[in-house]
Amino acid sequence: MERVSDIVIVHLDLVHDARGFSLDAYSVSWASGLGLPPFKHVYVSYSRRGVVRGLHYQLPPNVQGKFVVVVQGRIFDVVVDIRRSSPSFGKVYTFELGSGHGIWVPVGYAHGFQALEDALLIYLMSDEFVPGLYRCIRWDDPDLAVMWPISEVVVSERDAGCPRFRDAEHL
Numbered sequence: 001m002e003r004v005s006d007i008v009i010v011h012l013d014l015v016h017d018a019r020g021f022s023l024d025a026y027s028v029s030w031a032s033g034l035g036l037p038p039f040k041h042v043y044v045s046y047s048r049r050g051v052v053r054g055l056h057y058q059l060p061p062n063v064q065g066k067f068v069v070v071v072q073g074r075i076f077d078v079v080v081d082i083r084r085s086s087p088s089f090g091k092v093y094t095f096e097l098g099s100g101h102g103i104w105v106p107v108g109y110a111h112g113f114q115a116l117e118d119a120l121l122i123y124l125m126s127d128e129f130v131p132g133l134y135r136c137i138r139w140d141d142p143d144l145a146v147m148w149p150i151s152e153v154v155v156s157e158r159d160a161g162c163p164r165f166r167d168a169e170h171l
Helices: 028-033
Strands: 002-004 007-011 013-017 020-024 041-047 052-058 066-072 074-081 092-098 101-105 109-115 119-125 134-136
Touching: 007 092, 052 074, 066 074, 066 109, 074 101, 074 119, 092 101, 109 119
Parallel strands: none
Antiparallel strands: 002 007, 007 101, 013 020, 041 119, 052 109, 052 134, 066 101, 066 119, 074 092, 074 109
């Protein structure tokens, strides 16, 4: 485990054998020991190489902390502090995460990633998804200056239409 600001990177128990692998993705005992909350919503995504998802977050009253687990593949993970009252407001954190890694993205941060290779992820979220409270920040906002590693980007129409950081609703 390592901490960067309020973000926690967890090295999970990934066991390979002749059949494939197994992954202990979450246990309430070790998660509570890290200060992670109980989770109310689980979401799974699969992304092909080059896909960018994000930068996503949710507004009150259903703000979400996310524990994102890379089950298979590798991602370039991006976390942005969107808390106006924070001394690190607008700061961008990036991590390269592979199979067997999890990242805790606390409430008050936008999250996104680019698949460096085909990637399967599980998201455990501290609150349920509410479509009317969902928000996003443009993945290629020049003010954030994220250096996405793969130039041939695949992005959804929804994510392509997100506002820039300076125009987004912040917490």
